[in-house]
Amino acid sequence: MRQDSTLSWMVKCAAVAAVVLLVCGFATARFGSALQQPAVTTRDGSLVTLNRYVREPTPDIVLVGSSVTWRLKEEYFSLPSVRNLALAGGSPVTGLEIVARQARLPKTILIETNVLSREPDSALIERFSHGAGVQASLLRPLRTAVAAYETWNHAPPDPAQARAERDRLLGQPPDPFDNRVYLDRAVAQMNEGDPTVPVRANAIRIQQLVEELQRRGARVLLIHVPFAPEIEGSRLVRTTREIVDNAFPDRGLWLPVEPPRSELRWADGVHLDERSALIVVRAIEGALTARAATTPPR
Numbered sequence: 001m002r003q004d005s006t007l008s009w010m011v012k013c014a015a016v017a018a019v020v021l022l023v024c025g026f027a028t029a030r031f032g033s034a035l036q037q038p039a040v041t042t043r044d045g046s047l048v049t050l051n052r053y054v055r056e057p058t059p060d061i062v063l064v065g066s067s068v069t070w071r072l073k074e075e076y077f078s079l080p081s082v083r084n085l086a087l088a089g090g091s092p093v094t095g096l097e098i099v100a101r102q103a104r105l106p107k108t109i110l111i112e113t114n115v116l117s118r119e120p121d122s123a124l125i126e127r128f129s130h131g132a133g134v135q136a137s138l139l140r141p142l143r144t145a146v147a148a149y150e151t152w153n154h155a156p157p158d159p160a161q162a163r164a165e166r167d168r169l170l171g172q173p174p175d176p177f178d179n180r181v182y183l184d185r186a187v188a189q190m191n192e193g194d195p196t197v198p199v200r201a202n203a204i205r206i207q208q209l210v211e212e213l214q215r216r217g218a219r220v221l222l223i224h225v226p227f228a229p230e231i232e233g234s235r236l237v238r239t240t241r242e243i244v245d246n247a248f249p250d251r252g253l254w255l256p257v258e259p260p261r262s263e264l265r266w267a268d269g270v271h272l273d274e275r276s277a278l279i280v281v282r283a284i285e286g287a288l289t290a291r292a293a294t295t296p297p298r
Contacts (some may be wrong), residue, residue, distance in 0.1 A: 046070070046087045050098065050128050058104040059083040061288075064095030065112025068225045071272050075162040076281040079288070086112065093120040093202050096209050101129040105218040108288070110255065111210075113222050113244045116202040117195040117236060169275045175265045183230055183269035190234035199240050203247040210253070221255040221291075222248055225280060228266045255291065259283035 053059075060081040063069050069086035083106070085095035092112050097120060099109060210220045224241070231237060248254070257280060264276040272280060 046085075046090070049083070049085060050095075050124070053083055053085060053098070054102065054128050054130075058102070059106050061108045061110070062095075062099055062106040063110045063112070064099065065092045065225075066090055066115035066118070067271060068114045068227075069112040069223075071274075071277045072225070072281050072284070073277065076166060076278045077285065078163075078166075079285055087121070087124075089118075090124075091118040091120050091202060092116065093205050093209075094124055096206065097125045098128045100209050100213055101125070103130050105213060105216055108219045108221065109213060110284070111206060111220065111222050112225055113240070114225050114227070114237070116199045116206075116240050116244065118202075119198065120202075120205070166278055169278050172275055174263055175267070175273055175275065177265070177267060177273075179265075179267060179269050183228060183266070186269035187230050187234050190231065190236040192235075195236050195239050196243070199243045203243050207247055220253070222253050223255050223257050223284065225257065225272070226259065226261065226264060228264075228269065231266075231270060255284070255287050257283050257287060 053062075061077075061079060061083070063072065063082070063084045063086055065086035067086070067088040067090075069084065069092075070088045072084060072086070074082055074084050085098065086092070087094055092115070096109070096111060099105065213220050222244070227237060259276075259279045259282070263279055265273045266276070267273040
């Protein structure tokens with residue numbers, strides 16, 4: 001009798017815990033912008049994206065990068081089967097490591113080279129590595145339920161709605177917002193310190209991963225997302241480009257991203273605004289289409 005009572009108590013506790021977790025998930029989704037800082041909110045969204053990546057069929061195209069590429073939203077792409085694994089506040093190496101550790105690879109992997117001064121997130125890499133979450137756990141059903149809720153809550157937009165949003169953004173003129181205060185602050189920050197050591201370490205790791213991914217049949221391309229001219233001239237960006245250019249001298253590895261610069265705007269001095277991000281996505285798609293037309297089939 002006591003055993004039945006104990007079992008009933010454990011079931012009730014599990015049920016209450018599930019409800020609490022779901023309520024917390026709803027509260028975060030509903031009121032997250034008021035309760036959390038932007039970095040936390042964007043990281044939560046990245047976790048949902050990574051969870052989808054390891055659970056769903058492998059996409060054709062994957063982007064990895066920092067918050068610079070994170071702004072290139074998946075719904076901005078007209079090409080099918082695109083997944084953006086860029087991490088706001090993170091390193092491109094994190095997403096690249098996760099992709100490389102999966103059993104199946106996308107056909108094309110785009111690696112942002114703008115920001116390579118941050119260390120890879122080893123916790124995220126381990127969490128989303130192939131087979132890392134297979135081990136049994138009493139809490140796994142609860143985690144699965146919460147993950148399913150989050151995935152549903154962050155479901156991709158309807159294709160027709162996404163197309164309408166793209167048309168709306170492109171129909172607008174460039175934003176006249178004066179970002180000089182934010183731009184000056186960003187330039188000052190990006191001129192501080194010497195990023196040589198971490199950038200060089202990340203470039204070496206990217207070299208190793210590119211070679212591995214190419215051996216396994218993936219097409220790997222490097223991209224540089226356009227910055228404002230003042231940012232391009234900062235110490236961080238100049239040092240990074242010099243190291244990356246030396247590490248990857250083969251221009252065949254580079255996908256040229258050449259949108260009309262006069263149309264681009266950076267709301268905070270560094271990150272593209274929505275309209276500009278869409279324009280850059282169009283430039284990436286155009287470059288991929290041109291590359292496919294001139295590349296013989298494997």
